[in-house]
Structures are given as structure tokens and as C-alpha cells.
Amino acid sequence: xxxxxxxxxxxxxxxxxxxxxxxxxxxxxxxxxxxxxxxxxxxxxxxxxxxxxxxxxxxxxxxxxxxxxxxxxxxxxxxxxxxxxxxxxxxxxxxxxxxxxxxxxxxxxxxxxxxxxxxxxxxxxxxxxxxxxxxxxxxxxxxxxxxx
Amino acid sequence: xxxxxxxxxxxxxxxxxxxxxxxxxxxxxxxxxxxxxxxxxxxxxxxxxxxxxxxxxxxxxxxxxxxxxxxxxxxxxxxxxxxxxxxxxxxxxxxxxxxxxxxxxxxxxxxxxxxxxxxxxxxxxxxxxxxxxxxxxxxxxxxxxxxxxxxxxxxx
Numbered sequence: 075x076x077x078x079x080x081x082x083x084x085x086x087x088x089x090x091x092x093x094x095x096x097x098x099x100x101x102x103x104x105x106x107x108x109x110x111x112x113x114x115x116x117x118x119x120x121x122x123x124x125x126x127x128x129x130x131x132x133x134x135x136x137x138x139x140x141x142x143x144x145x146x147x148x149x150x151x152x153x154x155x156x157x158x159x160x161x162x163x164x165x166x167x168x169x170x171x172x173x174x175x176x177x178x179x180x181x182x183x184x185x186x187x188x189x190x191x192x193x194x195x196x197x198x199x200x201x202x203x204x205x206x207x208x209x210x211x212x213x214x215x216x217x218x219x220x221x222x
Numbered sequence: 223x224x225x226x227x228x229x230x231x232x233x234x235x236x237x238x239x240x241x242x243x244x245x246x247x248x249x250x251x252x253x254x255x256x257x258x259x260x261x262x263x264x265x266x267x268x269x270x271x272x273x274x275x276x277x278x279x280x281x282x283x284x285x286x287x288x289x290x291x292x293x294x295x296x297x298x299x300x301x302x303x304x305x306x307x308x309x310x311x312x313x314x315x316x317x318x319x320x321x322x323x324x325x326x327x328x329x330x331x332x333x334x335x336x337x338x339x340x341x342x343x344x345x346x347x348x349x350x351x352x353x354x355x356x357x358x359x360x361x362x363x364x365x366x367x368x369x370x371x372x373x374x375x376x377x378x
Contacts, residue, residue, distance in 0.1 A: 077252070077259040077261075078243070078246070078248060078249040078252045078259070078261045078263070079261070080261050080262060080263055081242075081243055081263050081266075082262075082263065082266050084241050084242060084243065085242045085243060085244075085263040085264070085266040085267045085270070086242075086266045086267070086269060086270040087241060087242075087270060088237075088238045088239065088240070088241035088242025088243070088244065088267055088270065089238065089242055089266060089267035089268060089269060089270025089271040089272075089273075089274075090238070090270040090271065090273065090274045091234055091235070091237055091238030091241060091242075091270075092234075092235055092238035092239065092242070092267070092270070092271040092274075092275075093238075093270060093271040093272065093273065093274025093275035093278065094234060094238075094274050094278070095231045095232070095234040095235035095238060096231075096235075096271070096274075096275045096278070096279075097274065097275055097278030097279065097282060098227060098230065098231045098234065099227070099228060099231040100278075100279060100282050100283075100288065100294070101278070101282045101285075101288060101289060102223065102224050102227040102228070102231075102288055102289045102290045102291075103224045103227065103228055103288060103290055103291055103295075104287065104288030104290075104291040104293060104294040104295050104296075105291075105295050106295070106296065106297075107231065107235060109323075109324035109325040109328060110324045110345075110349065113324060113328075113345070113346060113349055114349055114353060117349070117350055117353055119357070122291075122295075123224065123225075123291065124295075126224075126225050126228075127224060127225065127228045130225045130226075130228035130229040130232065131228045131229065131231055131232035131235070132232060132328055133229060133232060134228070134229040134230060134231065134232020134233040134234075134235070134236065135232040135233070135235055135236045135325070135328045135329050136232075136236075136328060136329070136331050136332060137232075137233060137236070138232070138233050138235070138236020138237050138239070138240060138329050139236070139240065139245075139329065139330070139332060139333050140332070141233050141236070141237065142236075142237055142240045145237075149333075150240050150245060150330075150333055151246065152245055152246040152247070152248075152330060152333065152334060153246060153247065153248040154247065154330065154333075154334040154335045154337050154338050155247055155320050155321070155322065155334075155337035155338065155341060156337045157335075157336040157337045157340055158337070160319055160320065161320055161337045161340055161341050161344075162340055162341070162344045163316070163319065163344075164316040164317075164319035164320035164322065164341060164344075165316065165320070165322075165327075165340065165341035165342065165343065165344025165345040165347075165348070166316070166344040166345070166347060166348045167312050167313065167315050167316025167319070167348070168313055168316035168317055168320075168322070168323060168324065168327075168341075168344075168345050168348065169316075169324075169344060169345035169346060169347060169348020169349045169350075169351075169352075170309070170312055170313075170316075170348035170349075170351065170352055171309045171310065171311070171312030171313025171314070171315070171316060171348075172309070172313050172323075172324060172345075172348075172349065173309070173348060173349045173351075173352035173353060174305045174306075174308060174309025174312065174313075174352055175305065175306045175307075175308075175309030175310040175313060176297070176306070176309070178313060178323050178324050178325070179317070179323040179324075179325060180235075180323075180324070180325045182310070183268065184268070184271045184272060184275060185275065185279075187268075187272050187276075188271075188272050188275035188276040188279050189276070189279050189283075189296075191297070191300065192300045192302065193297075193299075193300055193301070193302060193306055196302050196306060196307065196310070197306055197307075197309075197310040198310075200307055200310035200311050200314065201310040201311065201313045201314030201317065202254075202314065203314065204310075204311045204312075204313075204314030204315050204318065205254045205314035205315070205317045205318035206254045206255075206256055206318065207318070208254075208314065208315045208317075208318030208319055209251055209254040209255050209318045210255070210256075210257055212318065212319065213255055213257075213258055214257055214258065
């Protein structure tokens, strides 16, 4: 398993960019920058401009690595999961769980905690705990992961 | 104007995920690995994001309405129910398994290979299944919580 370097400065400033993006979306469109909620906005029933705003935000998100390469000249570094049953199961659980709790890391984590939403103050510790337990079982009891 | 700003917001969000390293599932999983190769970076991402957003949200929500829409679409219910807790628990298991959540997965769609794309498709399927189940049970996504943010008589 890859050991990643602790990056306090770039992580803090990257976080500030994420926060600024959330403020921008709320200020103009009046919407929460929660990615699972915006993905939900692609599906019917369509109310107001939810579909347009969701599609525009998600298109910008998809384009970000190209913009990054254009600005910095350095390709994005990442270790991607393999195409596997674990990856598929993880995706399904993430989708179902975020839809049931109406929020994910961005919706509950960033936006919800920022406005001290009582629901997010419950959701974030719960998903942090189950995620940490899952990683513990995966890495220290089973010894694996979707990187093969 | 609203759509252009939404597009720019998406790009800025993605640049933040890349700069912070959160687009890399291995780095996210290392944050969750308290017993092994723990990398505390994600806590710094949250601190930076919440620091900026809590101040920006406070100023923004003083306005009567957003600049490009008639109302704020903010959930106000605040009800702690079983679907919140169970959903968050399920979400965490999937997040831990792969180290990916919806934001980084969408941002890495073009560079994360087939695994990331399949994760994204599976997530979308999960979201659609819950949306469909809710609509069959006659419960749309904006109910029972009212979608507007102004609530002058919220407290008795």
C-alpha cells in the first residue's frame, strides 16, 4: 500500500479553494455544493434550474484536471482503484448511502459542518467511523484493497 | 450568469481537490488508516474548506436571495432520523473500501481509468435506486423539509 506524504500547506490551501467554490455556488445559485446532491439533480423530477446548475458544476469538476495541467504544466498524480468487484461495491454503497443520508463528504462534510447543520454534525462522525473501521478491516485484518 | 458561475465553481472545486491531494484515493484511504500509514492531510483540507465556507456562508445568507436565483435552496429540517444515520454508515463503508467519494470520483473521471469510471457508474446507480424508491413511496427529495432558507418563526 502506498504511503502518502503529509502535505499540510497544499491541503490547507486546496481546502480553502473548495470552501471558496462552495461560497460561490451558494452566493449565485443559492445551492449547496454537495456533489452527491448535484448528481441527484441530473435525475428527474426536475425542479427550477437544479438540472442546469448541477450539470454546469459537474462539467467544471470533470474539466478540472485539464485546467490544472494548463495552469501548472504538471499532470495530476493519483493511484486509481482497479476495475474490480470491490470498486463496484464501494461505488454502489457510496451512492446508496449518500442518497439515503442526503449528503456526502462535500455536502455534509464541507457545507453542512460550515453552517453547523445538526444532521451533518451527526452524519460526519458516523461516516468517518465506519470508513475508518472498513479501512482497518481491509488493510490490517484482510490485507488488501482495490489496488490489488 | 448562474450557469457560468456554477461551471467556474466546479472547476475551482476540482482544482481544490487536486491541490489538496484529495483526488488521490490512496491518500484519502491513508487518512482513514489510523493504525497504519496515517496521513493527516484530509483534516487540513477540511479545516481550510470549513474556515472559508463558514465565513462566506454567514455573509451570503444575510442576503435576501442569491444573485442568480429567487431563493436559497437550503435544507432546514434538521431531523435526525434512521435514514440519515444508516445512510451515513453505508456511505462510510463504501468510502473506506475504495478511498473515493463522489467529488473526487467525478473530478478523476477522465484520468482515473476504468476503475474510477465504474465506481462512478455504480454510485450513480445507487443514487438512482434510492431516488426511485423514494418516488415510489411518494416522498420527493425536497420534502418533508421546506427548501427555502428564511424561517422567521422557527423557534417558539
